[in-house]
Amino acid sequence: MIGEGILKGLAETARNFFGSYVNKDRLTTVQFPEERLPQIEATRDFPFLVYDGTDWQQGLRCVSCQICEKECPPKCIYIEKSKDKKPDATGKPQSYPTTFNIDISVCMSCQICVEVCPFDAIKMDVAFELSTDDRFGGLLLNREQLAKSNEYYNKIHPTEAAAVDAAFAEERAKAEAKARQAAEAKAAAAAQTLTPGAGETTRVQ
Protein backbone atom coordinates (compact mmCIF):
# COMPACT_ATOMS: atom_id res chain seq x y z
CA MET A 1 0.00 0.00 0.00
CA ILE A 2 1.37 3.45 -0.89
CA GLY A 3 2.39 5.38 2.23
CA GLU A 4 2.37 2.29 4.49
CA GLY A 5 5.93 3.00 5.64
CA ILE A 6 5.06 6.58 6.55
CA LEU A 7 2.01 5.44 8.56
CA LYS A 8 4.12 2.85 10.41
CA GLY A 9 6.70 5.53 11.25
CA LEU A 10 4.03 7.92 12.52
CA ALA A 11 2.47 5.13 14.61
CA GLU A 12 5.86 4.38 16.21
CA THR A 13 6.40 8.08 16.94
CA ALA A 14 2.94 8.32 18.53
CA ARG A 15 3.61 5.17 20.59
CA ASN A 16 6.86 6.67 21.87
CA PHE A 17 5.34 10.09 22.51
CA PHE A 18 2.35 8.92 24.55
CA GLY A 19 4.18 5.91 25.99
CA SER A 20 6.93 8.15 27.39
CA TYR A 21 4.43 9.53 29.96
CA VAL A 22 4.11 6.10 31.53
CA ASN A 23 7.26 4.23 30.46
CA LYS A 24 10.73 5.81 30.67
CA ASP A 25 12.10 3.41 28.02
CA ARG A 26 9.85 5.11 25.46
CA LEU A 27 11.65 8.42 26.04
CA THR A 28 13.96 8.42 23.03
CA THR A 29 15.34 11.95 23.37
CA VAL A 30 17.44 13.69 26.02
CA GLN A 31 17.82 17.32 27.08
CA PHE A 32 21.02 18.00 25.10
CA PRO A 33 23.51 19.53 25.97
CA GLU A 34 22.78 19.09 29.69
CA GLU A 35 22.13 15.39 29.10
CA ARG A 36 24.05 13.23 26.64
CA LEU A 37 23.55 9.76 25.31
CA PRO A 38 26.67 7.57 25.49
CA GLN A 39 28.38 7.25 22.11
CA ILE A 40 28.77 3.80 20.65
CA GLU A 41 32.31 2.65 19.90
CA ALA A 42 31.80 2.78 16.14
CA THR A 43 30.98 6.51 16.26
CA ARG A 44 33.14 8.52 13.87
CA ASP A 45 33.26 12.06 12.56
CA PHE A 46 36.63 13.57 11.67
CA PRO A 47 40.15 12.12 11.65
CA PHE A 48 42.90 12.80 14.21
CA LEU A 49 46.59 11.88 14.41
CA VAL A 50 47.68 9.40 17.09
CA TYR A 51 50.88 9.95 19.05
CA ASP A 52 52.66 7.61 21.47
CA GLY A 53 54.24 8.77 24.71
CA THR A 54 53.75 12.22 26.16
CA ASP A 55 55.32 14.48 23.54
CA TRP A 56 53.05 14.86 20.52
CA GLN A 57 55.85 16.16 18.29
CA GLN A 58 58.15 13.25 19.00
CA GLY A 59 55.46 10.61 19.32
CA LEU A 60 53.40 11.22 16.15
CA ARG A 61 53.09 7.87 14.39
CA CYS A 62 52.72 9.58 11.03
CA VAL A 63 55.82 9.18 8.85
CA SER A 64 54.37 11.47 6.15
CA CYS A 65 54.15 8.77 3.48
CA GLN A 66 51.29 10.87 2.03
CA ILE A 67 49.15 7.86 1.07
CA CYS A 68 46.14 9.32 2.90
CA GLU A 69 46.64 12.65 1.13
CA LYS A 70 46.55 10.89 -2.27
CA GLU A 71 43.57 8.69 -1.42
CA CYS A 72 41.32 11.25 0.28
CA PRO A 73 38.39 11.61 -2.16
CA PRO A 74 37.67 15.35 -1.63
CA LYS A 75 41.42 16.14 -1.24
CA CYS A 76 41.08 17.86 2.11
CA ILE A 77 44.41 16.61 3.55
CA TYR A 78 47.58 18.63 2.97
CA ILE A 79 50.98 17.26 4.06
CA GLU A 80 54.53 18.54 3.81
CA LYS A 81 57.22 15.93 4.45
CA SER A 82 60.31 16.67 6.52
CA LYS A 83 63.72 16.77 4.81
CA ASP A 84 65.37 15.16 7.85
CA LYS A 85 64.53 12.22 10.10
CA LYS A 86 64.11 12.18 13.85
CA PRO A 87 63.64 9.39 16.37
CA ASP A 88 60.03 8.36 16.97
CA ALA A 89 58.65 7.21 20.34
CA THR A 90 60.57 3.91 20.01
CA GLY A 91 63.83 5.62 19.03
CA LYS A 92 63.64 4.63 15.32
CA PRO A 93 64.63 7.45 12.91
CA GLN A 94 61.59 8.44 10.86
CA SER A 95 60.44 11.16 8.50
CA TYR A 96 57.66 13.27 9.94
CA PRO A 97 55.11 15.79 8.66
CA THR A 98 56.27 19.39 9.01
CA THR A 99 52.74 20.33 7.95
CA PHE A 100 49.63 18.18 8.26
CA ASN A 101 46.33 19.97 7.72
CA ILE A 102 42.82 18.65 7.35
CA ASP A 103 39.99 20.92 6.21
CA ILE A 104 37.11 19.44 8.16
CA SER A 105 34.61 21.67 6.35
CA VAL A 106 35.37 19.53 3.29
CA CYS A 107 36.00 16.16 4.99
CA MET A 108 33.08 13.77 4.43
CA SER A 109 34.03 11.37 7.25
CA CYS A 110 34.49 8.47 4.83
CA GLN A 111 37.41 7.03 6.86
CA ILE A 112 39.39 6.13 3.73
CA CYS A 113 42.47 7.90 5.16
CA VAL A 114 42.26 5.55 8.17
CA GLU A 115 41.85 2.44 6.03
CA VAL A 116 44.86 3.19 3.83
CA CYS A 117 47.33 4.30 6.53
CA PRO A 118 49.95 1.53 6.92
CA PHE A 119 51.13 2.92 10.29
CA ASP A 120 47.87 3.18 12.28
CA ALA A 121 48.72 6.85 12.55
CA ILE A 122 45.35 8.38 11.68
CA LYS A 123 42.05 7.40 13.29
CA MET A 124 38.50 8.69 13.44
CA ASP A 125 37.54 10.96 16.32
CA VAL A 126 34.17 11.11 18.07
CA ALA A 127 34.21 14.84 18.93
CA PHE A 128 31.37 16.55 17.13
CA GLU A 129 30.82 19.94 18.79
CA LEU A 130 33.15 21.76 16.41
CA SER A 131 30.93 24.51 15.08
CA THR A 132 32.58 27.89 14.64
CA ASP A 133 31.84 31.24 12.99
CA ASP A 134 35.33 31.19 11.43
CA ARG A 135 34.68 29.19 8.25
CA PHE A 136 38.33 29.14 7.10
CA GLY A 137 40.63 29.38 10.13
CA GLY A 138 38.30 27.55 12.51
CA LEU A 139 37.75 24.46 10.39
CA LEU A 140 41.25 24.02 9.00
CA LEU A 141 42.94 21.87 11.63
CA ASN A 142 46.75 21.75 11.83
CA ARG A 143 48.91 18.91 13.14
CA GLU A 144 48.95 20.27 16.69
CA GLN A 145 45.15 20.42 16.77
CA LEU A 146 44.93 16.98 15.14
CA ALA A 147 47.43 15.28 17.49
CA LYS A 148 45.80 13.17 20.21
CA SER A 149 47.40 10.61 22.50
CA ASN A 150 47.15 6.85 22.25
CA GLU A 151 45.44 6.97 25.67
CA TYR A 152 42.70 9.11 24.12
CA TYR A 153 42.41 6.64 21.23
CA ASN A 154 42.08 3.78 23.73
CA LYS A 155 39.38 5.70 25.57
CA ILE A 156 37.17 6.37 22.54
CA HIS A 157 37.73 3.13 20.58
CA PRO A 158 38.97 0.60 23.19
CA THR A 159 38.54 -2.59 21.15
CA GLU A 160 40.17 -1.24 18.00
CA ALA A 161 43.01 0.49 19.91
CA ALA A 162 43.76 -2.65 21.96
CA ALA A 163 44.12 -4.66 18.72
CA VAL A 164 46.51 -2.03 17.31
CA ASP A 165 48.55 -2.01 20.55
CA ALA A 166 48.77 -5.82 20.51
CA ALA A 167 49.94 -5.81 16.87
CA PHE A 168 52.59 -3.19 17.70
CA ALA A 169 53.77 -5.19 20.74
CA GLU A 170 54.10 -8.33 18.59
CA GLU A 171 56.02 -6.40 15.93
CA ARG A 172 58.36 -4.94 18.57
CA ALA A 173 58.94 -8.37 20.15
CA LYS A 174 59.83 -9.83 16.73
CA ALA A 175 62.23 -6.97 15.99
CA GLU A 176 63.88 -7.35 19.43
CA ALA A 177 64.29 -11.13 18.96
CA LYS A 178 65.83 -10.56 15.51
CA ALA A 179 68.24 -7.94 16.91
CA ARG A 180 69.19 -10.30 19.77
CA GLN A 181 69.89 -13.16 17.33
CA ALA A 182 72.03 -10.88 15.15
CA ALA A 183 73.99 -9.68 18.21
CA GLU A 184 74.54 -13.26 19.39
CA ALA A 185 75.72 -14.35 15.92
CA LYS A 186 78.09 -11.37 15.80
CA ALA A 187 79.48 -12.16 19.27
CA ALA A 188 80.01 -15.83 18.31
CA ALA A 189 81.84 -14.82 15.12
CA ALA A 190 84.05 -12.41 17.09
CA ALA A 191 84.88 -15.12 19.66
CA GLN A 192 85.92 -17.49 16.87
CA THR A 193 88.24 -14.88 15.38
CA LEU A 194 89.91 -14.31 18.78
CA THR A 195 90.59 -18.07 19.29
CA PRO A 196 92.98 -19.21 16.52
CA GLY A 197 92.63 -22.91 15.73
CA ALA A 198 89.17 -23.09 17.33
CA GLY A 199 87.11 -25.60 15.44
CA GLU A 200 90.22 -27.43 14.04
CA THR A 201 90.65 -31.16 14.74
CA THR A 202 93.69 -32.09 16.92
CA ARG A 203 95.85 -34.78 15.30
CA VAL A 204 96.80 -37.71 17.64
CA GLN A 205 100.56 -38.70 17.30
Ligand code: SF4
Ligand atom coordinates in the same frame (compact mmCIF):
# COMPACT_ATOMS: atom_id res chain seq x y z
S1 SF4 B 1 37.67 10.89 6.36
FE1 SF4 B 1 37.63 10.77 4.10
S2 SF4 B 1 37.27 12.85 3.45
FE2 SF4 B 1 37.90 12.97 5.61
S3 SF4 B 1 40.10 13.30 5.54
FE3 SF4 B 1 39.77 11.08 5.66
S4 SF4 B 1 39.75 10.39 3.50
FE4 SF4 B 1 39.47 12.60 3.49
Ligand code: SF4
Ligand atom coordinates in the same frame (compact mmCIF):
# COMPACT_ATOMS: atom_id res chain seq x y z
S1 SF4 C 1 48.64 9.46 8.40
FE1 SF4 C 1 49.37 7.46 7.72
S2 SF4 C 1 48.94 7.42 5.52
FE2 SF4 C 1 48.81 9.56 6.17
S3 SF4 C 1 50.86 10.36 5.78
FE3 SF4 C 1 50.80 9.71 7.91
S4 SF4 C 1 51.60 7.62 7.88
FE4 SF4 C 1 51.04 8.14 5.77
